[in-house]
Amino acid sequence: MQVPRRKFLAGLAGLAGSGVAALGLAGVGLAQTATTPDKRDTRSSDEGTRQWAMVIDLRKCEGCVTQDKPPQCTEACNAEHFVPAGQEWIRVFKVEGPGGSYFMPRPCMQCENAPCLNVCPVGATYRNPEGINLVDHERCIGCRMCMSACPYGARSFNWGQPENPPGATFAQYSPEYPVPHRRGTVEKCMLCAHQVKDGKLPACADGCPMNAIYLGDLVTDRATNGKEVVKLSRFLAENNAFRLKEELGTRPRVWYIRGHGQEYGRQSEDERQLQQARPWQEQKKEVSSASNNHTH
Amino acid sequence: MRATTTPISPVARLENTVYRPLTRTSLTWYAWSGFLALVVVWGLYAYSVQLRHGLIETGMRDVVIWGFYITNFIFFIGISHAGTLISAILRVSQAEWRRPVTRMAEVITVVALMTGAIMPIIDMGRPERIPNLILYGRIGSPLIWDIVAITTYLTGSLIYLYLPLIPDIALARDRLKGTTSRLRWKLYSILSAGWRDLPEQRRRLERALGIMMILIIPIAVSVHTVVSWIFGMTLRAGWNSTIFGPYFVVGAIFSGTAAIITVMYIFRRVYHLDEYITEKHFRYLGYLMLALGLIYTYFTFSEYLTTGYKLVEVDKLLLEAVLRGTYAPFFWSFAIGGVIIPIFIIALPWTRTIPLIVLASVLVNIGMWLKRYVIVVSSLALPLMPYDWGVYYPTWVEISITVGAFAGFALAFMLFAKVFPIISVWEVKEGWEREGAEGPAPALVPGRVPARPAIREVAGMPVPSVEAGAPGGK
Numbered sequence: 177m178q179v180p181r182r183k184f185l186a187g188l189a190g191l192a193g194s195g196v197a198a199l200g201l202a203g204v205g206l207a208q209t210a211t212t213p214d215k216r217d218t219r220s221s222d223e224g225t226r227q228w229a230m231v232i233d234l235r236k237c238e239g240c241v242t243q244d245k246p247p248q249c250t251e252a253c254n255a256e257h258f259v260p261a262g263q264e265w266i267r268v269f270k271v272e273g274p275g276g277s278y279f280m281p282r283p284c285m286q287c288e289n290a291p292c293l294n295v296c297p298v299g300a301t302y303r304n305p306e307g308i309n310l311v312d313h314e315r316c317i318g319c320r321m322c323m324s325a326c327p328y329g330a331r332s333f334n335w336g337q338p339e340n341p342p343g344a345t346f347a348q349y350s351p352e353y354p355v356p357h358r359r360g361t362v363e364k365c366m367l368c369a370h371q372v373k374d375g376k377l378p379a380c381a382d383g384c385p386m387n388a389i390y391l392g393d394l395v396t397d398r399a400t401n402g403k404e405v406v407k408l409s410r411f412l413a414e415n416n417a418f419r420l421k422e423e424l425g426t427r428p429r430v431w432y433i434r435g436h437g438q439e440y441g442r443q444s445e446d447e448r449q450l451q452q453a454r455p456w457q458e459q460k461k462e463v464s465s466a467s468n469n470h471t472h
Numbered sequence: 473m474r475a476t477t478t479p480i481s482p483v484a485r486l487e488n489t490v491y492r493p494l495t496r497t498s499l500t501w502y503a504w505s506g507f508l509a510l511v512v513v514w515g516l517y518a519y520s521v522q523l524r525h526g527l528i529e530t531g532m533r534d535v536v537i538w539g540f541y542i543t544n545f546i547f548f549i550g551i552s553h554a555g556t557l558i559s560a561i562l563r564v565s566q567a568e569w570r571r572p573v574t575r576m577a578e579v580i581t582v583v584a585l586m587t588g589a590i591m592p593i594i595d596m597g598r599p600e601r602i603p604n605l606i607l608y609g610r611i612g613s614p615l616i617w618d619i620v621a622i623t624t625y626l627t628g629s630l631i632y633l634y635l636p637l638i639p640d641i642a643l644a645r646d647r648l649k650g651t652t653s654r655l656r657w658k659l660y661s662i663l664s665a666g667w668r669d670l671p672e673q674r675r676r677l678e679r680a681l682g683i684m685m686i687l688i689i690p691i692a693v694s695v696h697t698v699v700s701w702i703f704g705m706t707l708r709a710g711w712n713s714t715i716f717g718p719y720f721v722v723g724a725i726f727s728g729t730a731a732i733i734t735v736m737y738i739f740r741r742v743y744h745l746d747e748y749i750t751e752k753h754f755r756y757l758g759y760l761m762l763a764l765g766l767i768y769t770y771f772t773f774s775e776y777l778t779t780g781y782k783l784v785e786v787d788k789l790l791l792e793a794v795l796r797g798t799y800a801p802f803f804w805s806f807a808i809g810g811v812i813i814p815i816f817i818i819a820l821p822w823t824r825t826i827p828l829i830v831l832a833s834v835l836v837n838i839g840m841w842l843k844r845y846v847i848v849v850s851s852l853a854l855p856l857m858p859y860d861w862g863v864y865y866p867t868w869v870e871i872s873i874t875v876g877a878f879a880g881f882a883l884a885f886m887l888f889a890k891v892f893p894i895i896s897v898w899e900v901k902e903g904w905e906r907e908g909a910e911g912p913a914p915a916l917v918p919g920r921v922p923a924r925p926a927i928r929e930v931a932g933m934p935v936p937s938v939e940a941g942a943p944g945g946k
Contacts, residue, residue: 318597
């Protein structure tokens with residue numbers, strides 16, 4: 177099955193290459209995936225392979241309420257991936273506790289023992305050599321077993337035909353950058369697999385104005401939020417990091433450090449509510465109307 | 473009792489009664505089948521709308537990702553266990569009274585399996601990618617277990633339906649020659665596979681049936697076990713249960729028994745089978761349904777008490793929603809209307825009449841559908857992250873497809889009964905012959921393979937007298 181598919185894709189690669197210029201106009205680097213010869217990276221794990229992880233420092237996360245903005249991680253994610261309307265691949269929850277409230281961004285946990293991967297009947301969702309759980313939208317049959325299995329509710333479904341940006345016409349689809357989005361398939365956060373391999377932060381980490389989100393690598397034992405680099409294991413140990421629903425044995429690759437945004441002055445009894453993150457279409461409209469106003 | 477004054481033999485009367493509907497079709501039949509066909513077409517139209525616009529046409533959304541279709545799936549696969557119960561378990565245990573109802577039970581199995589198996593396909597976001605299940609199928613996925621188990625069960629059930637049909641089709645071939653259309657006669661001729669009721673043919677048929685009845689029982693058990701494991705293999709509250717396999721199997725046989733009682737009643741009324749399907753059949757199957765209802769109650773109690781005693785936070789939320797929250801109306805309709813009332817109807821001698829037993833069986837099936845709905849939707853709606861409940865309201869598309877599926881089930885039944893005899897004539901006759909030869913109560917001889925008749929050279933035997941034979945003859 178693989179060979180004809182590769183040949184077919186090689187043929188498509190030329191077409192996608194010529195579309196690169198057009199994609200530049202679409203605003204975001206759709207072209208980055210065009211260099212990948214195969215959609216599925218099947219490299220065997222070797223010494224050079226990184227093992228991605230994420231640390232979310234809740235002491236720094238104030239849900240962007242002190243800035244009077246919607247969660248910027250979600251908005252950056254929406255813009256980066258043209259996330260279909262109604263979905264939030266990284267979603268910020270306001271958690272009410274006994275001592276007040278705190279905010280908790282929830283990306284995909286990239287579980288090592290991923291319940292979603294175990295139940296997929298066609299292997300459409302799989303783990304890449306760098307520990308990122310991806311979805312092949314060209315194979316997904318839309319049965320939603322993975323959604324029923326995920327204990328974090330991190331997966332979404334394209335119930336109707338999702339809106340795609342005009343530039344997506346030329347995008348070379350890859351599970352690492354799943355554009356254009358397809359009807360009847362399951363979507364989720366994939367830790368910006370297309371970004372991290374080029375040494376760039378995931379969109380959410382990049383977009384977080386508080387630098388609360390760290391990208392980590394378990395192999396080199398480092399993590400960075402774009403501002404500082406820390407030794408991952410010590411950072412986790414010193415700050416009593418925890419993982420969500422650790423007792424389930426899913427071994428998530430996302431760690432949390434307890435807090436309520438205190439580093440940016442948010443009190444735990446702060447009453448301010450989260451704002452709704454805007455989908456990419458709305459964000460684009462605002463940008464274009466702002467630039468129009470500027471020229472007039 | 474009908475026709476007791478006519479001086480024809482019970483065998484002839486049985487054959488006349490069973491084969492008459494094959495050639496004579498009433499206006500009511502056309503009216504009903506036309507109506508059901510319209511409902512099916514309406515369901516197909518609803519599905520075409522869903523195919524055009526996607527699952528956005530349903531009430532399912534992220535959070536509550538499954539709804540009516542998966543509920544229907546469990547329901548239909550559940551009642552498919554009727555055939556196994558009646559024709560395999562009762563055959564193994566040599567319950568002689570099973571003979572007139574085996575055929576109906578086996579047809580329920582085949583038709584319900586086909587209807588049920590369509591449901592997950594309707595539920596798929598990309599039905600055109602079904603070949604992926606073969607091209608890329610992962611044996612680690614519960615969905616693949618389901619496909620393997622259901623296709624095996626369907627194949628086995630088709631064989632198990634067809635084998636005992638052969639002598640009856642051969643009779644149709646011989647009886648209806650010249651009186652029916654050429655095409656139909658050709659069909660009987662091919663399907664009867666050269667059956668001439670030779671002792672050797674009988675011996676082979678009995679052997680094949682002996683193998684199939686044993687094989688089909690573990691297959692049936694496996695089917696509803698893996699259906700339950702679609703849920704049992706997840707970490708969700710309410711689904712994350714070790715007893716789901718046996719719990720679902722008992723529920724399946726419970727609803728299957730109810731289905732056979734309902735179907736039996738309808739055919740008894742419509743085809744005037746009062747002589748063969750007697751009050752005894754309703755009573756015995758009622759007893760079975762009562763026993764299974766009690767076991768199902770035990771499982772339900774065990775499941776809810778063990779989670780309710782410990783009250784893990786998510787379990788507490790779920791139990792509150794099920795017992796006195798959003799899903800309470802469904803749950804209590806099931807518990808009271810679908811289990812407790814039917815159990816009392818059958819347990820109390822003065823309510824144990826045919827119409828009330830049938831009412832009980834209808835209530836059981838409604839209740840079991842509701843229970844499956846509660847199982848599917850409540851655990852999905854439960855918040856996984858703090859703290860948003862999912863909501864689910866089925867749309868007209870889902871309701872139409874569901875109603876269409878039920879209509880299709882009934883229609884397939886009607887069509888089957890128009891072409892093939894709905895009572896296994898040769899098996900009933902065999903029962904009479906055995907009664908005549910061995911006395912009314914055939915003893916289980918140790919060491920003998922069950923259900924294989926003691927006498928094989930029965931084909932040419934004289935017809936037993938009315939007093940010795942015909943169970944309904946009284």
